[in-house]
Amino acid sequence: MISSKYNRKKSDNGNRLNLVMTVIFLLAGSILLRLYGLQVSKNDLYVALASDQHQVYNKLQPSRGEIYIQNSPVPDGKDFYPVATNKDFALVYAIPKDVKSPAEAADRLYEIFDRKNVEDEVDKMLKEDPYFSATSSDGLGIAAADIKNREEFKAIKRELELETRKKSIVAAYLDKLSKENDPYEPIRYKVEKETLDPYIDELHGLGIDHIMEAYRYYPEFSIGSHLFGFVGFDDSGKIGRYGLENFFNEELTGAPGSIKAERSGNGSLIIVNDREFNEPKNGSDLILTINRSIQFNACQKLNAAALRHGADGGTVIVMEPKTGAIIAMCSWPDYDPNNYGKVDDISIYNNPAVFDQYEPGSIFKIFTMSAGIDQGKVTPESTYNDKGSIKIPGWSKPIKNSDFDTFGGHGTVDMITVLELSLNTGSIHVMQRTGPEVFADYVKKFGFGQKTGIELPGEGSGNIVNLERDVIRPVEVATATFGQGITVTPLQTITAYAAVVNGGILMKPYVVDEIVTSEGERIKTQPQPVRRVISERTSLLLSGMMVRVVEEGHSTRAAVKGYYVGGKTGTAQVAGSGTKGYEAGRTIHTFIGFAPADDPKFVMLVKLNDPKDVAWADSSTAPLFSEIAEFILNYYQVPKER
Amino acid sequence: MIIKDKNKNKNYNFNAKIFPGKKAERSYLGILNKFLFIVIIINGIYFVASVNDLSIKGFVLRELRLKSEELQNNNKLVTNKVTELESYENIQKRALGMNLVKAGTIEYITVISEAVARK
Numbered sequence: 001m002i003s004s005k006y007n008r009k010k011s012d013n014g015n016r017l018n019l020v021m022t023v024i025f026l027l028a029g030s031i032l033l034r035l036y037g038l039q040v041s042k043n044d045l046y047v048a049l050a051s052d053q054h055q056v057y058n059k060l061q062p063s064r065g066e067i068y069i070q071n072s073p074v075p076d077g078k079d080f081y082p083v084a085t086n087k088d089f090a091l092v093y094a095i096p097k098d099v100k101s102p103a104e105a106a107d108r109l110y111e112i113f114d115r116k117n118v119e120d121e122v123d124k125m126l127k128e129d130p131y132f133s134a135t136s137s138d139g140l141g142i143a144a145a146d147i148k149n150r151e152e153f154k155a156i157k158r159e160l161e162l163e164t165r166k167k168s169i170v171a172a173y174l175d176k177l178s179k180e181n182d183p184y185e186p187i188r189y190k191v192e193k194e195t196l197d198p199y200i201d202e203l204h205g206l207g208i209d210h211i212m213e214a215y216r217y218y219p220e221f222s223i224g225s226h227l228f229g230f231v232g233f234d235d236s237g238k239i240g241r242y243g244l245e246n247f248f249n250e251e252l253t254g255a256p257g258s259i260k261a262e263r264s265g266n267g268s269l270i271i272v273n274d275r276e277f278n279e280p281k282n283g284s285d286l287i288l289t290i291n292r293s294i295q296f297n298a299c300q301k302l303n304a305a306a307l308r309h310g311a312d313g314g315t316v317i318v319m320e321p322k323t324g325a326i327i328a329m330c331s332w333p334d335y336d337p338n339n340y341g342k343v344d345d346i347s348i349y350n351n352p353a354v355f356d357q358y359e360p361g362s363i364f365k366i367f368t369m370s371a372g373i374d375q376g377k378v379t380p381e382s383t384y385n386d387k388g389s390i391k392i393p394g395w396s397k398p399i400k401n402s403d404f405d406t407f408g409g410h411g412t413v414d415m416i417t418v419l420e421l422s423l424n425t426g427s428i429h430v431m432q433r434t435g436p437e438v439f440a441d442y443v444k445k446f447g448f449g450q451k452t453g454i455e456l457p458g459e460g461s462g463n464i465v466n467l468e469r470d471v472i473r474p475v476e477v478a479t480a481t482f483g484q485g486i487t488v489t490p491l492q493t494i495t496a497y498a499a500v501v502n503g504g505i506l507m508k509p510y511v512v513d514e515i516v517t518s519e520g521e522r523i524k525t526q527p528q529p530v531r532r533v534i535s536e537r538t539s540l541l542l543s544g545m546m547v548r549v550v551e552e553g554h555s556t557r558a559a560v561k562g563y564y565v566g567g568k569t570g571t572a573q574v575a576g577s578g579t580k581g582y583e584a585g586r587t588i589h590t591f592i593g594f595a596p597a598d599d600p601k602f603v604m605l606v607k608l609n610d611p612k613d614v615a616w617a618d619s620s621t622a623p624l625f626s627e628i629a630e631f632i633l634n635y636y637q638v639p640k641e642r
Numbered sequence: 643m644i645i646k647d648k649n650k651n652k653n654y655n656f657n658a659k660i661f662p663g664k665k666a667e668r669s670y671l672g673i674l675n676k677f678l679f680i681v682i683i684i685n686g687i688y689f690v691a692s693v694n695d696l697s698i699k700g701f702v703l704r705e706l707r708l709k710s711e712e713l714q715n716n717n718k719l720v721t722n723k724v725t726e727l728e729s730y731e732n733i734q735k736r737a738l739g740m741n742l743v744k745a746g747t748i749e750y751i752t753v754i755s756e757a758v759a760r761k
Contacts, residue, residue, distance in 0.1 A: 081725075081728065082725055085722065085725060086718075087722050088715075088718075088719075193719075217722070219725045219726050219728075219729040219731075219732075220729055220730060220731055221729075221731050223730070223731065292730070296730045
């Protein structure tokens with residue numbers, strides 16, 4: 001009995017134990033099942049949720065490459081000046097929901113950012129107002145007594161203007177700052193750090209903050225703006241527009257990097273954990289062939305001359321004839337790439353030096369003469385009988401010299417006189433001796449009708465279709481000899497001219513001397529000869545003839561005291577837009593020259609579109625050439641020849 | 643029982659005769675266990691110490707990187723300021739108010755070989 005009771009008790013205990021163990025087993029099993037469900041079945045979901053909370057992925061923007069120009073007369077590979085660089089500016093923004101007093105904040109913003117500009121604008125407006133700047137009452141018909149009160153009236157008007165403008169600006173600020181529950185409102189872009197620094201704490205107290213952003217900065221403002229271009233925005237972000245910024249956009253931009261890491265509870269990156277870091281590849285720098293002093297001087301003088309003559313536009317190109325390196329390239333009107341949006345017409349962004357196609361006029365006689373002398377058909381001493389005009393087969397009207405109405409025919413003249421007096425009949429005579437097809441061939445060999453291949457966007461190829469026909473029409477080839485009926489770009493003209501004075505080799509023009517990658521690799525541009533166009537002897541003879549043109553011909557105002565300078569003027573008519581023939585009274589003036597004559601350090605093309613006060617290029621572009629040439633010769637310390 | 647005891651004794655004696663190293667094995671195992679335990683403790687301490695050191699170095703590295711970035715930014719600010727001041731446009735604006743005399747025509751002096759002081 002004792003044993004059966006013992007055995008029953010033993011059996012009861014065993015059952016309870018089994019029950020407990022079963023319960024525990026079931027619990028454990030359910031936990032395992034749940035774990036399986038979380039960690040295996042829904043693994044991807046929870047990994048994604050966790051990475052969203054803890055993982056950080058950021059694209060790292062590279063730094064844009066800079067553009068440098070030469071800062072010494074002799075390029076030494078060390079002295080450069082940055083003309084396009086990167087600078088941090090502040091973006092000032094407001095957190096409207098934190099702005100306790102919008103009126104006070106709007107007032108302070110006006111005081112800090114706008115007051116001085118508004119005052120300068122109003123003062124300028126009053127200064128330009130003829131009523132306030134008039135010195136006598138007669139011209140305006142106002143009573144003498146009113147003149148005495150003019151200063152008082154000016155002060156009252158000034159106050160009224162300032163008040164009106166202030167109200168308008170403050171109202172605009174108030175509109176932004178009064179938006180309730182708005183977490184962000186941009187107030188002002190591109191603010192100089194120096195302007196902002198004294199007011200940071202004060203603005204912070206008013207609910208206004210700032211972040212620093214990198215912008216492209218051009219320290220020389222409008223000087224060379226057509227050449228450099230600017231950095232604008234599109235859907236993908238910052239992009240170079242026009243000029244070198246556009247042509248070399250890929251090289252200057254570089255490649256973005258990335259960082260993938262995990263974030264800790266307080267938001268900082270966990271250093272010791274796994275992370276992926278791809279360093280951004282910064283953009284390459286460009287070192288140009290442009291000389292800083294010559295560029296600045298040429299651009300300033302061009303701007304002044306264009307305004308003085310009332311020209312619609314102008315271009316100056318300076319080139320090293322032996323290499324094709326561009327030393328200066330300016331055009332007017334220009335723009336400030338730091339504020340590229342503030343232009344009236346976007347066509348101003350195009351670089352006229354490579355984009356504009358125009359009829360060159362009498363400067364083309366140089367190339368006509370080169371062809372004739374190179375072929376041995378004429379020499380500088382060859383003569384012909386100039387009657388002042390010449391009849392061309394298939395054309396009813398005779399082609400006249402520009403001075404026919406004054407001088408008529410010049411009689412027996414040599415080829416030097418043809419260039420000195422710029423005789424159209426002489427250039428036609430040379431072409432007729434050379435042969436139209438041979439002349440056309442020389443025009444193509446000089447590079448006209450095709451792009452030069454310079455590293456700038458928007459280059460025009462010009463138009464010499466008249467000379468490319470299977471059967472060239474006599475009148476078309478005749479007018480082409482003095483640069484009418486064909487179109488060229490200023491860059492093509494100076495490139496061809498360089499071939500005339502450098503011994504006869506056509507060089508490819510270039511403006512980028514070196515590309516320096518972010519790794520330090522330097523890719524140097526070597527001068528590239530394209531082909532020989534004329535012989536060295538022809539080049540020498542033409543150079544001498546052009547010196548005579550400056551010494552005794554129509555280009556005496558291009559002379560530089562103490563030096564032998566060669567060159568040629570051109571006063572071309574402007575083709576009518578949409579109408580046949582040429583526009584009356586409109587001309588394009590060009591002067592192309594080189595110095596010093598025995599060993600040219602530079603060739604220069606100066607062009608002014610439609611100057612209003614003078615009729616001929618020898619009064620507009622020739623003196624401008626002389627001014628810039630004198631500066632360049634002094635800058636290079638070229639000893640005087642006489 | 644006596645037999646068992648005897649056997650026990652015999653067993654022991656028997657074991658001692660047939661397996662002479664068992665007592666020694668147990669002592670070897672014991673030593674090994676203690677050794678492994680100590681190694682685990684030391685490795686554990688080393689692991690914690692190295693992770694700690696790495697974390698500290700990570701923070702130091704971060705601080706140095708921040709400082710380097712700050713210095714680079716300051717350097718860039720100064721460089722940009724120099725560029726601005728060296729800009730010809732700015733120099734010209736500042737020169738306007740300085741009453742400077744513009745350089746005129748440059749005359750070169752030609753040195754003639756005879757023009758040498760003799761006494």
